[in-house]
Amino acid sequence: MAKPSFDRADASALLDSRGYRGALIRGQNPALLFEKGVRERITESYYWKEQCFGLNAATLCDRAAELKFIGGTTGINGKPTPFLCLAFKMLQLVPDRKIVLEFLNFGEDEDEGEDEDVGQNGEVKKGEGKQKEGEGDDAENKQDLNAAGKLGTFKYLRCLAAFYIRLAWEPVDIYTTLEPLLTDYRKIKRRLKDTFTLTHIDQFVDDLLSKERICATSLWKLPSRANLEDLDMLEPRESPLGDEVDLLEEEGDR
Numbered sequence: 001m002a003k004p005s006f007d008r009a010d011a012s013a014l015l016d017s018r019g020y021r022g023a024l025i026r027g028q029n030p031a032l033l034f035e036k037g038v039r040e041r042i043t044e045s046y047y048w049k050e051q052c053f054g055l056n057a058a059t060l061c062d063r064a065a066e067l068k069f070i071g072g073t074t075g076i077n078g079k080p081t082p083f084l085c086l087a088f089k090m091l092q093l094v095p096d097r098k099i100v101l102e103f104l105n106f107g108e109d110e111d112e113g114e115d116e117d118v119g120q121n122g123e124v125k126k127g128e129g130k131q132k133e134g135e136g137d138d139a140e141n142k143q144d145l146n147a148a149g150k151l152g153t154f155k156y157l158r159c160l161a162a163f164y165i166r167l168a169w170e171p172v173d174i175y176t177t178l179e180p181l182l183t184d185y186r187k188i189k190r191r192l193k194d195t196f197t198l199t200h201i202d203q204f205v206d207d208l209l210s211k212e213r214i215c216a217t218s219l220w221k222l223p224s225r226a227n228l229e230d231l232d233m234l235e236p237r238e239s240p241l242g243d244e245v246d247l248l249e250e251e252g253d254r
Contacts, residue, residue: 023094030091067156071191072216103161166208
């Protein structure tokens with residue numbers, strides 16, 4: 001008779017590579033995406049044992065909405081931040097794709113009606129940033145509908161989802177999902193070893209796409225966008241400033 005599965009505060013089932021039977025990411029145990037020293041610090045931390053015990057995708061969203069900053073490890077002893085602990089928890093859960101996208105764009109209920117305008121005939125007009133009825137999941141995956149910050153109220157929940165996407169998803173999905181976030185210019189706090197600093201969501205996303213290490217985590221080698229375009233796996237990226245550049249060129253010609 002099989003033993004019942006249950007969540008353990010020390011995550012021993014996740015860290016035991018010999019008997020791990022959960023979901024895989026690129027053919028390996030998701031825990032291996034974090035370095036061994038970082039994994040041990042996370043599972044030994046007070047925040048992990050108290051705040052991350054028994055979380056599922058829904059309750060993790062609530063916990064992530066309470067985050068006040070992003071970061072990796074802090075202090076001389078390398079204490080993991082809550083942001084890093086929740087990222088490791090997401091690797092343990094391996095949530096469904098639609099759930100991760102919901103994390104990316106999650107907003108408060110009261111924001112749902114902000115982009116609605118009532119016409120003269122009483123018709124309700126939706127904002128431009130919302131998905132039209134009948135559109136499939138492909139359109140949702142290609143662009144972040146709330147990248148400009150109209151929704152996605154919880155900035156650090158969005159950063160957590162972006163960090164997980166960079167760790168767990170495939171290259172094409174990473175580019176198509178994270179690049180629209182480069183238009184989100186909201187300020188966020190980042191925890192360094194011994195101090196705090198201010199940055200922006202677009203800068204954090206750019207670091208995810210271009211750097212090899214961030215938040216005390218070594219990121220797997222991401223193929224360059226140019227290579228994926230040459231293989232016809234990605235369309236050439238259009239800059240949001242493209243129209244403005246064309247106007248400046250026309251004025252220059254005149």
